[in-house]
Amino acid sequence: MPIIEIQNLSKYYGKARGIIDVSLNVEEGEIFGFIGPNGAGKSTTIRLLLSLIYPTSGSARVFGKDVIKHGPEIRQEIGYLPSEVFYYDKMKVIDLLNYSASFYNKDCSQRIKELAKIMELDLKRRIDDLSYGNKKKVGIVQGLLHSPKLIILDEPTAGLDPLMQQRFFDMIQNENEKGATVFFSSHILSEVQRLCNRVAIIREGKIVTLEDIKTLQKNNYKKIAVVGDGLDQARFQINGVTNLHQVDGEIKFFFKGDINQVVQLVSAQPVSDILIEEPTLEEIFMHYYA
Amino acid sequence: MNIYLQELKMKLRSIITWSISVAGLLFLFFSIFSTIVDEMEMLNAVMANYPPELLAAFGWDNMDLSTVLGFYAFTFSFIQIMISLQAANYGYSLVSIEERELTADFLLAKPVGRAKILTNKLLAALTGLLITDLVLWSTSFFAVRTYAGDRAYNSEILAKVLITAFFLQLFFLGGGLVISLLLKKVPSVIAISLGSVFGMYILAAFGSSFNEDKFDYLTPFKHFEATKIVNTGEFDQPKMVISILVIIISMIASYVLYQRRNIPTV
Numbered sequence: 075m076p077i078i079e080i081q082n083l084s085k086y087y088g089k090a091r092g093i094i095d096v097s098l099n100v101e102e103g104e105i106f107g108f109i110g111p112n113g114a115g116k117s118t119t120i121r122l123l124l125s126l127i128y129p130t131s132g133s134a135r136v137f138g139k140d141v142i143k144h145g146p147e148i149r150q151e152i153g154y155l156p157s158e159v160f161y162y163d164k165m166k167v168i169d170l171l172n173y174s175a176s177f178y179n180k181d182c183s184q185r186i187k188e189l190a191k192i193m194e195l196d197l198k199r200r201i202d203d204l205s206y207g208n209k210k211k212v213g214i215v216q217g218l219l220h221s222p223k224l225i226i227l228d229e230p231t232a233g234l235d236p237l238m239q240q241r242f243f244d245m246i247q248n249e250n251e252k253g254a255t256v257f258f259s260s261h262i263l264s265e266v267q268r269l270c271n272r273v274a275i276i277r278e279g280k281i282v283t284l285e286d287i288k289t290l291q292k293n294n295y296k297k298i299a300v301v302g303d304g305l306d307q308a309r310f311q312i313n314g315v316t317n318l319h320q321v322d323g324e325i326k327f328f329f330k331g332d333i334n335q336v337v338q339l340v341s342a343q344p345v346s347d348i349l350i351e352e353p354t355l356e357e358i359f360m361h362y363y364a
Numbered sequence: 365m366n367i368y369l370q371e372l373k374m375k376l377r378s379i380i381t382w383s384i385s386v387a388g389l390l391f392l393f394f395s396i397f398s399t400i401v402d403e404m405e406m407l408n409a410v411m412a413n414y415p416p417e418l419l420a421a422f423g424w425d426n427m428d429l430s431t432v433l434g435f436y437a438f439t440f441s442f443i444q445i446m447i448s449l450q451a452a453n454y455g456y457s458l459v460s461i462e463e464r465e466l467t468a469d470f471l472l473a474k475p476v477g478r479a480k481i482l483t484n485k486l487l488a489a490l491t492g493l494l495i496t497d498l499v500l501w502s503t504s505f506f507a508v509r510t511y512a513g514d515r516a517y518n519s520e521i522l523a524k525v526l527i528t529a530f531f532l533q534l535f536f537l538g539g540g541l542v543i544s545l546l547l548k549k550v551p552s553v554i555a556i557s558l559g560s561v562f563g564m565y566i567l568a569a570f571g572s573s574f575n576e577d578k579f580d581y582l583t584p585f586k587h588f589e590a591t592k593i594v595n596t597g598e599f600d601q602p603k604m605v606i607s608i609l610v611i612i613i614s615m616i617a618s619y620v621l622y623q624r625r626n627i628p629t630v
Contacts (some may be wrong), residue, residue, distance in 0.1 A: 124473050125472070126468070128626060146477045146480075148475075149475040150475035152473070154469075160466035160470070162467055174474070178475065
């Protein structure tokens with residue numbers, strides 16, 4: 075049984091588009107990446123799953139139960155980390171976490187201590203004295219303290235330093251190995267590539283593609299820039315090269331295929347610098363899915 | 365239960381502040397009463413010189429300041445504004461504060477239904493209002509007894525006046541709540557609660573000074589007029605029923621609206 079089943083789900087805010095006809099399943103035990111640029115509808119989808127908002131049409135089920143009819147029951151086993159974390163300012167961290175724990179039918183005090191230790195979170199401080207990154211940590215502990223079966227992450231790493239990001243990813247992987255299913259929304263491709271088994275890409279409210287992360291990577295373009303005097307643009311006109319253009323002594327293009335071809339090409343030219351990088355999501359959308 | 369306690373904890377400071385202010389105002393007025401009580405006849409004469417429209421606007425016509433309850437009714441017209449403001453504040457911010465301060469995502473993602481959240485929050489607000497009432501009731505009796513001296517007054521009528529406080533609070537609690545839920549995005553709490561309370565008060569004032577009965581049905585300040593109760597010894601029952609209906613409807617509507625509400629994002 076899939077953990078999340080979304081069927082033809084649409085949401086309009088008045089006339090404004092939220093998501094249109096989204097369908098996808100998330101299987102038990104997988105880390106599912108949900109990726110798209112800002113405003114694509116990622117948060118809308120997540121908020122529909124949590125019944126924070128109600129769909130215009132379509133339906134969603136979590137653990138096989140309708141999210142609207144069985145909301146409270148389902149949320150007993152969901153841990154949610156929102157993209158922007160806001161908590162009752164005047165509370166201390168530990169008070170907020172205890173309040174959060176009081177909603178679940180289990181004792182979470184041990185887990186709170188463990189998680190706070192891993193994330194180096196000071197439990198005695200007041201929430202309004204915390205930096206953005208530290209508030210985010212409160213959000214992480216708050217979302218995981220009841221060892222949920224489904225973890226929903228909405229752009230979780232923003233505001234965390236690289237060390238904490240790493241710890242956070244380890245923690246998520248750990249939870250996943252213990253059996254938790256993870257729904258991971260992000261606009262950073264590399265993050266998703268690193269963690270996820272499958273990925274859905276959403277753009278302007280619609281699912282553009284849903285595939286295995288390996289397939290996506292195989293199909294992925296590289297963004298290449300070559301700098302040098304007297305470079306001949308025509309020589310780069312090979313199979314797999316798109317969007318080729320030259321500005322002064324610099325040639326830029328996208329390449330998909332065997333990277334050795336490019337390496338050979340470049341080595342035969344008087345090159346002073348070369349840059350090969352992953353295209354940004356927006357670039358993938360523009361040149362790959364357009 | 366956890367939500368109720370948490371809400372009450374967050375309101376505690378506000379409850380104490382409002383209660384102290386109400387008690388303070390009462391003692392202030394009645395300490396004045398005790399010092400000038402012998403010249404009250406004169407004060408009545410001064411008041412008689414004001415234009416009747418003005419006196420009517422504030423509900424100070426047909427009021428005998430030289431009697432204990434007459435003076436109490438005068439004091440109570442200020443207390444009404446205070447407790448209404450408190451109630452409108454609680455009602456309007458009850459769920460909207462979570463959306464303004466963006467904590468709604470935290471609370472609503474917890475395994476608890478919306479009706480239960482609203483009930484817990486309403487009960488916490490009601491507890492707060494009742495605490496203020498208890499302070500109001502006890503200090504009223506205490507102040508009246510302390511400062512009345514050997515002047516006679518009817519404590520049953522005083523009790524009747526005091527009971528109306530709770531209905532007035534319910535009116536503004538329910539009204540504020542339903543307004544906040546009718547709006548998609550909620551502007552400042554102070555603006556709306558001040559606006560609605562003084563709006564209703566001015567409406568009552570207009571109605572009285574122009575002798576226009578129609579307004580009387582709209583504004584709760586006309587449903588629970590202390591002077592009237594003191595003068596007649598009775599509630600204004602038909603008008604009270606209007607307020608009670610408004611309270612019931614606004615509460616039911618709030619539950620329906622909150623169940624269906626799309627929580628706005630950042």
